[in-house]
Amino acid sequence: MLFNSIEFLLFFPIVTIIYFLLGHKDRWWWLLAASCVFYMVFKPEYLLILGFTIVIDYFAGIWIENAVGKQRKWFLIISLFANIGVLAFFKYTNFAIFALAQANIAHFKLLDFILPIGLSFHTFQAMSYTIEVYRGNQKSERHFGLYALYVMFYPQLVAGPIERPQNVLYQFYEKKSFDYQRVTSGLKLMAWGLFKKVVIADRLALFADKVYNSPMEYEGVPIIVATIFFTFQIYCDFSGYSDIALGTAEVMGFKLMKNFDRPYFSKSISEFWRRWHISLSTWFRDYLYIPLGGNRVGKTRQYFNQFFVFAVSGLWHGANWNFIIWGALHGFYLVFARITQKPRTAFNKITGLEKAPFLLKALQAFVTFCLVAFAWIFFRGNYLEQSQLFHLVTHLFSNLPNLKEFLTFNYISQNVFLNFTIVEFLTAIGLIIFMEIIHYIQRDKSIRQIVSTYPTAVRWILYYLFVMAFLILGIFDQPAQFIYFQF
């Protein structure tokens, strides 16, 4: 079920109201049943795949806890094997078959099935459970229903945040009461997430899709404009989803981990990854980078590990070379940044940038933004043919106009507005600025808290205007799927 669908508009209040009307004892099964319905809207039979890994991991958790010595490791391996096996089979088999055929090594028939929605998310969440039990950070869950709910909790089932058992499981045991402040705060977060998706992301998609759907027709400025729009589109799309997920959980009294923290204000790529898709980057840090040796190994090995982890993270996103390149590119950025740390510091000193910290920070944020945006070309181009992607990358700066040419309405209309009207273009830009201002204000204090201190009449006017703005500016032609659903 999509968060931006009519179905969810009916599903959410019904599930939530009944949730609050039920006693604490009965809430787990109600939430679990609701989560099953939420998932079954996509493809009912895929519930069996989830069921399979849930059963394996549930018992694996208990066995790991009860076992001693090497046995514990074996049970962990069984669990990881089952999860990675399911993930590999459904997500990477066709990719492998295709790669083998391309390399002319072997030719197999491609498997004909649709990827189970959110597979990478709930598989990773399930794996974090058995790993944490193995590490002794989490007791194994004996209540099968609650464990199933941990994996299937509908707000974060299909696109995260990828939770850790220590953060969620205990919350299912807590008695949650109806708390007006918390419920309205959650609803406001949901509304903001929906606004980011339907109003900003889907509007920016109109611009990005125009170029990325027929890439060969464009060169230079339009590619740059479309890529910048996509950079904000994917942020609004994914962070919008996370906000709705966090808000939905908050309404019912659950606190999920924050997934985004103003990533485009980052001053370095490593900072970007501390602010972007936090639940995934910390997953890779905790369960892959650190086990590979983390920062405890030699520098060369560290560089390799960092690069490797990011390439794997690219592969996690999709069985496609584009995603691997996207991840590897980020890995390269990180390694390059570490290698060039000293000369860059020296450069800042020589040029005097060090003495102008605001300028330096702005410059760093700008460079980071450009690097991230460039990498998004590979991410967005995952459906494109190789030649089309190559064209986009190689024609990013070709056919650039001189200033006189650029400053004509005809040029701007075609290449910057991408043949949309000036009002449509300015609306898109205005919405990006509006969102970033909101985020900037939220550095110190939550807007939701600020709004809740206003008198009732003012709050109602604000709510009314917000809904009207949502309806007027939103793109409602079709409920557009969230980009990260495909993973």
Added chain:
Amino acid sequence: MNIKQFLFKALLLSILTLGTVEAVFHFNPYNKHDLETSYNAIIIDKYKRLQETPSPKIVLIAGSNFAYGINSKLIADSLQKPVVNMAIHYDYGTKFMFKQISPELHKGDTVIMGFEYIIESEGNKSEQLLMARYFPKAKEWMEFEDIFEEIRENSQLRIKSFKTVLERLLKNKTITFKVSDTTSVFFRGASNEYGDLVSHFNNPRMKVIPRAILSDKVSLKDAIADMNAFHQEMQKRGVKVFFVYPTYSKANYDLDKPIIDKFQKEYKKYAQFSILGKPTDFVFADSLYHDMAYHLTQKGGEIRTQKIIQLVRKTGL
């Protein structure tokens, strides 16, 4: 605050906001103007003619390729039967179009179908609802997958209408259309008494006919199944049903030939009704097209109509 008070507040806010949208939808100051000028409202006049024309009559059904490129008077004079051109837009889908004409067809009538290569069975619900806005009977011709689709489509229509009204109020603009002007094509008064579009006759044609969109991934199987069902029903009533391929500009045909061949194979394989001619019978030089691969000029329409008459005559009609 308890849950009941909260729900009351939430309900009140929903009523206030959604009420605004609903109020604008129903008390839209442009309703009358749109009813008189909207292209979707052309159904009012076409349907009236369909109801009022006595049997035996010839009914033409398709998308805009029939709306543009047919001279119904020529057919009526040649075949000595009154003609009703019910074609408006391909996007309504076959199911919707057949429901539209079925109740008004009687023994001795003839139906000529000429659906585009992009025809779908279900059609576009937004377009169908838009028609229903001006012609409430059209709601009877609609089929929703489920209640959610119905709510979604109705909500979208209201939101679209809300935005349009605000925009028009801001711009304070009403648009007038005339057959005699050289720009308008799609509006209620754009057709002649038979239902043929004549509004483009004195408009300048495009020098280069743009590339049409055809996909080899699309199958016409569902639409053909609808045509078969319609044909069976009509056979029981003593109504003859024929199919002719849509017109398609030469340059586009040359590019899309493999896809059109695939569609032709599908028709041959699945169709249980009479197909008159072949796709190439209706492929003409680009100079005979107005603004796209399916839209003929007045002259093109006449040539194509003659071709249809020839083919229909061969059936003994």
